[in-house]
Amino acid sequence: MSAVEARGVGKVFSSRSGDVVALEGIDLTVAAGEFVALIGPSGCGKSTLLRLIADLDAPTTGELTVFGKTPQQAREAQDYGIAFQQAGLLPWRTVTANVELPLELHGVGKAERAGRARELLSLVGLDDFAGHFPHQLSGGMQQRVAIARSLAERPSLLLMDEPFGALDEMTRERMQTELVRICAESGAAVVFVTHSIPEAVFLSQRVVVMSPRPGRISAVVPVNLGDVRGEGLREDASFFAAVTAVREALHGTPVTARGVDLR
Amino acid sequence: MSAVEARGVGKVFSSRSGDVVALEGIDLTVAAGEFVALIGPSGCGKSTLLRLIADLDAPTTGELTVFGKTPQQAREAQDYGIAFQQAGLLPWRTVTANVELPLELHGVGKAERAGRARELLSLVGLDDFAGHFPHQLSGGMQQRVAIARSLAERPSLLLMDEPFGALDEMTRERMQTELVRICAESGAAVVFVTHSIPEAVFLSQRVVVMSPRPGRISAVVPVNLGDVRGEGLREDASFFAAVTAVREALHGTPVTARGVDLR
Amino acid sequence: MTASAVRRWVAPVVLGVLALLLWQAFVVGAGIKPYLLPSPTAIVEQLVLVLPLVWSAALATGMNVLVGLVVGSVVAVGAAVVAARSRMADTLLSPTAAALSVMPIVALAPALNTMFGTTSTTPRRLVVSVVVFAPVFVNMLRGLRQVQPVHRDLLKAYAATPRQITRTVTIPGALPYLFTGLRIASSTAVIAAIVAEYFGGLQNGLGSRITSAASNSAYARAWAFVLGAILLGLVFYLATLALERTVARRQGG
Amino acid sequence: SSDSGGEAEEEPSMSSEVLIPVKLQLQWFTQAQFAGYYAAIDQGYYVDEGLDVQIVEGGTDIVPQSVLADGSVDYAIAWVPKALASREQGAGITDVAQIFQRSGTLQVSFADKGISTAADLEGKTVGNWGYGNEFELFAGMTKAGLDPATDVTLVQQQFDMNAFLAGDIDAAQAMTYNEYAQLLEAENPETGELYTADDFTAIDWNDEGTAMLQDAIWANSEKLASDEEYQETTVKFIKASLKGWIYARDNPEEARDIVVAQGSQLGNSHQLWQTNEINKLIWPSPDGIGMIDEDAWAQTVDVALTTKNDQGATVITTEPDAEAYTNEYVEQALAELRDEGVDVSGEDFEPIEVTLEAGGN
Amino acid sequence: MTDLATTLAPERTAPVPVRPRERSTVGRRILVGVLAVLLLAALWELVKVVVPDGGGHLGEASVLPRTDDLAMPHVWDIVDRVLQPETSATGSPTVLSAMLSACWFTLRVALAGWLVGSIGGLLLAALMQRWQLAESALVPWVVLSQTVPLIALAPLVVGWGGRIHVGTFEWQRWMSVALIASYLAFFPVTIGALRGFQSPPAAQVELFRAQAASWNRTMLSLRLPASVPYLLPALRLGAATAVVGAIVAEVSTGTKGGIGRLIISYAQSASGDPAKPWAAIAAAALLGLVAAGLVSLLGLGLGRYRYAEVR
Numbered sequence A, B: 001m002s003a004v005e006a007r008g009v010g011k012v013f014s015s016r017s018g019d020v021v022a023l024e025g026i027d028l029t030v031a032a033g034e035f036v037a038l039i040g041p042s043g044c045g046k047s048t049l050l051r052l053i054a055d056l057d058a059p060t061t062g063e064l065t066v067f068g069k070t071p072q073q074a075r076e077a078q079d080y081g082i083a084f085q086q087a088g089l090l091p092w093r094t095v096t097a098n099v100e101l102p103l104e105l106h107g108v109g110k111a112e113r114a115g116r117a118r119e120l121l122s123l124v125g126l127d128d129f130a131g132h133f134p135h136q137l138s139g140g141m142q143q144r145v146a147i148a149r150s151l152a153e154r155p156s157l158l159l160m161d162e163p164f165g166a167l168d169e170m171t172r173e174r175m176q177t178e179l180v181r182i183c184a185e186s187g188a189a190v191v192f193v194t195h196s197i198p199e200a201v202f203l204s205q206r207v208v209v210m211s212p213r214p215g216r217i218s219a220v221v222p223v224n225l226g227d228v229r230g231e232g233l234r235e236d237a238s239f240f241a242a243v244t245a246v247r248e249a250l251h252g253t254p255v256t257a258r259g260v261d262l263r
Numbered sequence C: 001m002t003a004s005a006v007r008r009w010v011a012p013v014v015l016g017v018l019a020l021l022l023w024q025a026f027v028v029g030a031g032i033k034p035y036l037l038p039s040p041t042a043i044v045e046q047l048v049l050v051l052p053l054v055w056s057a058a059l060a061t062g063m064n065v066l067v068g069l070v071v072g073s074v075v076a077v078g079a080a081v082v083a084a085r086s087r088m089a090d091t092l093l094s095p096t097a098a099a100l101s102v103m104p105i106v107a108l109a110p111a112l113n114t115m116f117g118t119t120s121t122t123p124r125r126l127v128v129s130v131v132v133f134a135p136v137f138v139n140m141l142r143g144l145r146q147v148q149p150v151h152r153d154l155l156k157a158y159a160a161t162p163r164q165i166t167r168t169v170t171i172p173g174a175l176p177y178l179f180t181g182l183r184i185a186s187s188t189a190v191i192a193a194i195v196a197e198y199f200g201g202l203q204n205g206l207g208s209r210i211t212s213a214a215s216n217s218a219y220a221r222a223w224a225f226v227l228g229a230i231l232l233g234l235v236f237y238l239a240t241l242a243l244e245r246t247v248a249r250r251q252g253g
Numbered sequence D: 001s002s003d004s005g006g007e008a009e010e011e012p013s014m015s016s017e018v019l020i021p022v023k024l025q026l027q028w029f030t031q032a033q034f035a036g037y038y039a040a041i042d043q044g045y046y047v048d049e050g051l052d053v054q055i056v057e058g059g060t061d062i063v064p065q066s067v068l069a070d071g072s073v074d075y076a077i078a079w080v081p082k083a084l085a086s087r088e089q090g091a092g093i094t095d096v097a098q099i100f101q102r103s104g105t106l107q108v109s110f111a112d113k114g115i116s117t118a119a120d121l122e123g124k125t126v127g128n129w130g131y132g133n134e135f136e137l138f139a140g141m142t143k144a145g146l147d148p149a150t151d152v153t154l155v156q157q158q159f160d161m162n163a164f165l166a167g168d169i170d171a172a173q174a175m176t177y178n179e180y181a182q183l184l185e186a187e188n189p190e191t192g193e194l195y196t197a198d199d200f201t202a203i204d205w206n207d208e209g210t211a212m213l214q215d216a217i218w219a220n221s222e223k224l225a226s227d228e229e230y231q232e233t234t235v236k237f238i239k240a241s242l243k244g245w246i247y248a249r250d251n252p253e254e255a256r257d258i259v260v261a262q263g264s265q266l267g268n269s270h271q272l273w274q275t276n277e278i279n280k281l282i283w284p285s286p287d288g289i290g291m292i293d294e295d296a297w298a299q300t301v302d303v304a305l306t307t308k309n310d311q312g313a314t315v316i317t318t319e320p321d322a323e324a325y326t327n328e329y330v331e332q333a334l335a336e337l338r339d340e341g342v343d344v345s346g347e348d349f350e351p352i353e354v355t356l357e358a359g360g361n
Numbered sequence E: 001m002t003d004l005a006t007t008l009a010p011e012r013t014a015p016v017p018v019r020p021r022e023r024s025t026v027g028r029r030i031l032v033g034v035l036a037v038l039l040l041a042a043l044w045e046l047v048k049v050v051v052p053d054g055g056g057h058l059g060e061a062s063v064l065p066r067t068d069d070l071a072m073p074h075v076w077d078i079v080d081r082v083l084q085p086e087t088s089a090t091g092s093p094t095v096l097s098a099m100l101s102a103c104w105f106t107l108r109v110a111l112a113g114w115l116v117g118s119i120g121g122l123l124l125a126a127l128m129q130r131w132q133l134a135e136s137a138l139v140p141w142v143v144l145s146q147t148v149p150l151i152a153l154a155p156l157v158v159g160w161g162g163r164i165h166v167g168t169f170e171w172q173r174w175m176s177v178a179l180i181a182s183y184l185a186f187f188p189v190t191i192g193a194l195r196g197f198q199s200p201p202a203a204q205v206e207l208f209r210a211q212a213a214s215w216n217r218t219m220l221s222l223r224l225p226a227s228v229p230y231l232l233p234a235l236r237l238g239a240a241t242a243v244v245g246a247i248v249a250e251v252s253t254g255t256k257g258g259i260g261r262l263i264i265s266y267a268q269s270a271s272g273d274p275a276k277p278w279a280a281i282a283a284a285a286l287l288g289l290v291a292a293g294l295v296s297l298l299g300l301g302l303g304r305y306r307y308a309e310v311r
């Protein structure tokens, strides 16, 4: 069963100043365990699509299923974990308490919560900051806490909206490597929104390129860089080739490639 | 005469929890008309260095001159224009009035101000938004207004602190191309802080790589991609080679390059 | 102590001492008669004399402030919670709060005395509650409305119940705003309690002592009680500040 | 103000036309309590003496004797004990005419409470206004062996008698000419009619022997001592004022109309009642209106020295000096008035009958 | 900013554009206001029906008001009283016209006080913005100044004001009242203005520094406009407190002509004419609203500066 299945999904926002067609005719299937990146210019509806999958908004047209259920059923069954562009931590809770939040809301016992939080914090390299409050952390560290929180319930689908937007290049690259590892280990499907072409290419098995007004899928670029993605990959010619392919899909016009080839 | 000349510049911040050495022994010369990018991990002192040059802070040690004067003299003589990471527009002023602000502060006449503002807004592609207020613009558009403002007085030195941070990839690339053109035309020297390696490489003649705690210059990577930088350059092998070189300088350890060569 | 802490405490004290010295010098130097302006030393002299009275009067007034502050705040917080939930309640309560905030309490006090009895402390406490209501209500409501969209989305994504949302997000997020309101309320509450004594009622508080001393031309004694009033204001102010710090510390502020 | 007096002297040619400006500070708002001064203005008595008198109303926190000592006004009306307290605080003022010969303060109770002497106040809720108006009450209680601080519950009254009518206060302070009238203007909910004097009992401090002297004309001591012009003005001012009071005695209704025309908020019947009651406090004045009676003065000083209020303070701590009062000016004024054939003692003064209307209207 | 200053000032909120007020919302506000008054009147009568005449007591404390006609006259009696003459004297104006002219007097005095207090507050805030030391030294005293009861100050102001004679200028009683009103009004304005002057983010402040703009210029072009969202509510509150101050001061100093004096005068007949003082109380409350409303008009022309109004 596929993780996400969208058929002709559209979304119109009605506002005082008129209707905005945020999405139109979106057909997309994300297989279980697959990593899909969404890329496209600002305002093309990436976040909107993610919010529809998460049942934070309802589509105006079309059909959307998550693991064969309606998005609402999937949300209530806690089938997915989510991380937003802003970390969205609760400032009055410690790092641990923030990570524990979803577990607490769903009645997981104290001891189990604590154990899971410890595990997750060491996964994102924040063991030493368990008792800190969010404002004592840098933006990147906060984002890592949010990622740990999204993983707390071992979801089989991860929805991530530009989670690395606030990080500096180096941390960002480190987190990307980590994320690839975590997903490989947990076998979770991921829908990952980003503005960065190299990031999309590095992380995903397919890059879904969107165009704005109305938001449509303009291209899907498959990336086959193999399962083991190390740092070296970023300097590999095949990587640059994929980056070029996505850029061209994004700009709409093919640019003559000089010196590199798609492998 | 060089635009910026730093000799053994250091900066220590004293705070309640102890001293922070933000910069140490910085030696840097920026020639007139030269485009220099500063790159380095978060907290390595890039912004601090820029602020010292702009006389928004004073160095603790060392000597710093701007066009042969002290930074204070240079500030008072309005030798530089500056753009911050946040746009920092005045919300109660229209786009035009925001661009006109530096001219107004220095007593430039009304007609001349209006003419210059029109010129600058068309440069950054915002002709249609002259009468709008900042909150009616997207983050990227606001940033472009700030850039227009920094150019208002045709400064011979431009200081820019991650001005494109808020932009999406496509707009960002467009703005980069524009900036290269503007600088080439005006002959201004630029000190440009960024987190993005491709951006640094695309824009500058030299990339200054910094390392943190204490902030030092760890490497200077010369980039020779020629004077005419078009969109095609981004998919050129020489571009990727320079990107790789900067990445290696940044990570400190050379990574075996596969399939590409530095030209 | 850091330089800024030194400045924060020393500068006002130095200024205060300087002002007192000037005052003293002026009164003594220009030979100002006590009925026109008593000297600081005369005030302190009187303060020592009537200290037990100042203490008991401050206690009586302080009790009025405390009860009024608590009642007014509790009602205001309750009203804010209701207003945050229902638009209808908001359209009625918000203008009410605006009207209460500009209500001249001097006019209200005598009427309340008649309604609740001059010998009762209720009218005074009610006046304090009225004064306290607006700032607490307005700030609390703002705090409750301050829930960030990202937090709302997050809790929805976790399929949290409304009660869970209130407990984990809304209330903790509104606390800092509540304290802002309380800080404004605490210092105005003291003035209100004193002004409420102006027109009558039990003669056990600072307000009636001040008027009675002043009308006997015992200005130094009057100012000794005024000093008591200032200290009472300070106590309430610092108490709310301390409460806020404690809560903030527990929340990692 | 005294300077302007000097000016008038410098230009004698104008003196027949130029009036000496004089300011009089009252201790409360316009009402019949001050009918004599308003009558003197209305009847032109001050102008006859060459004075241009301007009356300044009081307020709750205005201390007339301070305003006088400041030099902001030329004369002030004040109760003797309060003025003595200000003298101790350095206010240089002198009582130059004691208008009210008796105290008008009562302590009123409902008849069924059975309070008719100070001793009956024990354990009761006792009202007073504060503002220094409470010493007769305290002296009365002390004399009856009660400690005002512990043996009664003290309550400050408002400007109305609601607390008393509602039963919050057992014994309320009332001036014969004001608050007592307010009681008689209120509706008795049991009968639907106005209350009558039979519904109440009153303790009169004149009877209890703790009465203190009330409204007197005070002058600036310093100027009295050094400024001859001011001395003359003082005599003129007293003389015209006394004439005003004599007018109010002989024409209470006209006096009432004069006060009402000045914009008092109290109604017609109330003001007439007040005029009449004030007359009772002044007349008869066997030695002549305004004369300071040694015995009454001594009693006032004695109470002021010995009675402690609930704060443990007495009104004054030392015997006032000789400058505190003088009959010198009032005697001159009386002599001139007697020469004019005016009855200054009102030996056969008879109060009129006043019927109060609801709300004093 | 020191702790004390953070205090009384409202939290900063994210810049949210304030939509220009549409006519319909103004109409709605008036409607809601009328509705609220009617509701209050209904509540008043309901209490009179439900609560026993003697009120309600909880142990020693009285918790419910007395509801007899002396304590709580009927609404219609109050309205009727307003339309009757003040006193039985011939030519006595109606209570309504007396109150209107009294309110007009007090409003003018209060606005004079508000003006003085606001200007003083702005200058003080500018001083504190200019020198941090001044801020540290003054803010605690500014806060404490408000705990000094007006009743202690009134005689001083009147006493010292009475000594001022400069040429033909002579200190008037109403000036004392205005001065006392300004003493209350200056406080919210000072705190609000200080908060507003300090509100521009570092990026904007440094922009001006980078342009080598002088302090005056920065104040004029940056801090003053930026402070508008803080200043407007503060000025509004200042107007309301100025009214309160003017009323207290009128009572205290016995100044004739204003609503404060009427409150006392009417209170003297509260026992025999209970509806009369309630009329004055209602007038005083309305006056506070009117003053605050008048000052709100200031905001009409400043729409563009109110991008982040702090209510």
Ligand SMILES: Nc1ncnc2c1ncn2[C@@H]1O[C@H](COP(=O)(O)OP(=O)(O)OP(=O)(O)O)[C@@H](O)[C@H]1O
Binding pocket: A013, A014, A015, A020, A021, A022, A040, A041, A042, A043, A044, A045, A046, A047, A048, A049, B168
């Ligand atoms: N709640 C809303 N009401 C009205 N319009 C909305 C709403 N949310 C989004 N939109 C509009 O829908 C379109 C898509 O928005 P969306 O946030 O999905 O873009 P995005 O691709 O995530 O952009 P970005 O990369 O800037 O985050 C935009 O034009 C936006 O203005």
Ligand SMILES: Nc1ncnc2c1ncn2[C@@H]1O[C@H](COP(=O)(O)OP(=O)(O)OP(=O)(O)O)[C@@H](O)[C@H]1O
Binding pocket: A168, B013, B014, B015, B020, B021, B022, B040, B041, B042, B043, B044, B045, B046, B047, B048, B049, B215
């Ligand atoms: N005003 C200050 N007071 C104390 N420490 C400061 C101050 N400004 C900067 N620092 C410290 O100096 C160091 C350098 O800061 P700086 O802002 O220059 O870094 P940066 O390279 O610009 O980082 P980023 O990429 O995150 O903007 C950091 O460790 C920071 O904590």
Ligand SMILES: [Mg+2]
Binding pocket: A046, A047, A048, A161
């Ligand atoms: Mg988005």
Ligand SMILES: [Mg+2]
Binding pocket: B046, B047, B048, B161
């Ligand atoms: Mg920086």
